[in-house]
Amino acid sequence: xxxxxxxxxxxxxxxxxxxxxxxxxxxxxxxxxxxxxxxxxxxxxxxxxxxxxxxxxxxxxxxxxxxxxxxxxxxxxxxxxxxxxxxxxxxxxxxxxxxxxxxxxxxxxxxxxxxxxxxxxxxxxxxxxxxxxxxxxxxxxxxxxxxxxxxxxxxxxxxx
Amino acid sequence: xxxxxxxxxxxxxxxxxxxxxxxxxxxxxxxxxxxxxxxxxxxxxxxxxxxxxxxxxxxxxxxxxxxxxxxxxxxxxxxxxxxxxxxxxxxxxxxxxxxxxxxxxxxxxxxxxxxxxxxxxxxxxxxxxxxxxxxxxxxxxxxxxxxxxxxxxxxxxxxxxxxxxxxxxxxxxxxxxxxxxxxxxxx
Numbered sequence: 412x413x414x415x416x417x418x419x420x421x422x423x424x425x426x427x428x429x430x431x432x433x434x435x436x437x438x439x440x441x442x443x444x445x446x447x448x449x450x451x452x453x454x455x456x457x458x459x460x461x462x463x464x465x466x467x468x469x470x471x472x473x474x475x476x477x478x479x480x481x482x483x484x485x486x487x488x489x490x491x492x493x494x495x496x497x498x499x500x501x502x503x504x505x506x507x508x509x510x511x512x513x514x515x516x517x518x519x520x521x522x523x524x525x526x527x528x529x530x531x532x533x534x535x536x537x538x539x540x541x542x543x544x545x546x547x548x549x550x551x552x553x554x555x556x557x558x559x560x561x562x563x564x565x566x567x568x569x570x571x
Numbered sequence: 572x573x574x575x576x577x578x579x580x581x582x583x584x585x586x587x588x589x590x591x592x593x594x595x596x597x598x599x600x601x602x603x604x605x606x607x608x609x610x611x612x613x614x615x616x617x618x619x620x621x622x623x624x625x626x627x628x629x630x631x632x633x634x635x636x637x638x639x640x641x642x643x644x645x646x647x648x649x650x651x652x653x654x655x656x657x658x659x660x661x662x663x664x665x666x667x668x669x670x671x672x673x674x675x676x677x678x679x680x681x682x683x684x685x686x687x688x689x690x691x692x693x694x695x696x697x698x699x700x701x702x703x704x705x706x707x708x709x710x711x712x713x714x715x716x717x718x719x720x721x722x723x724x725x726x727x728x729x730x731x732x733x734x735x736x737x738x739x740x741x742x743x744x745x746x747x748x749x750x751x752x753x754x755x756x757x758x
Contacts, residue, residue: 414709419707420704425625425698428579428625429699432573435602436573440601444597445689458589490632493663497630497663497686500684501685501687515663
């Protein structure tokens with residue numbers, strides 16, 4: 412028997428908590444908030460070094476394991492990469508987001524992590540480190556495009 | 572004339588302190604007075620015992636309790652502090668299957684990182700100004716994906732396969748844009 416949807420009107424308690432006025436959120440407020448995000452870039456440069464250290468340490472640990480034990484442990488590398496993906500673009504380093512995204516997708520889709528897969532992960536980590544070492548902001552222009560294409564070629568080998 | 576948020580109580584749930592700090596500062600700039608932080612879903616639920624937020628902004632990937640598990644708990648558990656709590660998921664995941672998984676867990680709005688203040692405010696504004704009815708059907712309980720009461724198509728669930736000959740295009744593995752995601756959550 413098909414389920415009959417039960418529709419529920421929810422009292423909008425939030426609406427009663429807000430008001431409207433000239434000192435409310437407007438375009439200038441949003442712009443100030445965007446500037447605050449941009450202004451945190453200096454802090455990001457410190458945080459990302461810690462993330463790079465964590466992802467390398469996580470990688471080294473997994474690499475030292477027997478192949479059959481790597482699948483579960485690679486999750487830590489994924490989680491750090493996922494954090495880096497979320498942060499990079501917010502702080503002016505969208506290429507970090509793109510590379511970390513590529514790495515996350517690769518880890519998600521591999522059934523196992525032999526040495527070839529681990530080499531591919533290492534290349535991604537090396538590129539993340541390179542971007543920060545050279546301070547490649549924005550999408551990196553032609554250099555960024557070349558780096559991304561190189562990583563895509565690395566991943567494509569595993570799709571065959 | 573803009574909306575004033577100083578009386579709206581937020582909770583940010585993210586295991587990444589820098590992201591929590593960033594969201595907190597963005598909310599403060601928008602005039603929000605009360606922002607609390609939790610490092611994962613279980614930490615959030617513990618904190619909600621003392622004060623229930625008006626709006627929850629949560630990451631997806633966290634341990635031990637992730638953002639999807641937290642959403643399901645809030646929507647379905649008999650111990651939930653508020654089954655109707657507005658939940659904005661803020662995550663690096665933008666793939667179609669992830670977006671729909673979040674929607675089917677009962678998330679109100681979905682925001683893809685990297686974060687922008689404009690995108691966050693847009694989703695906050697949506698849950699305040701355009702709240703949806705809730706629907707209970709089958710295993711699902713959460714915000715209805717349709718704005719109007721008279722649009723019910725009779726389908727039991729959103730994921731119901733289309734009739735033969737009307738098959739939709741296969742889902743793309745590439746991430747969805749924020750505007751595409753907004754359409755999924757606000758048709």
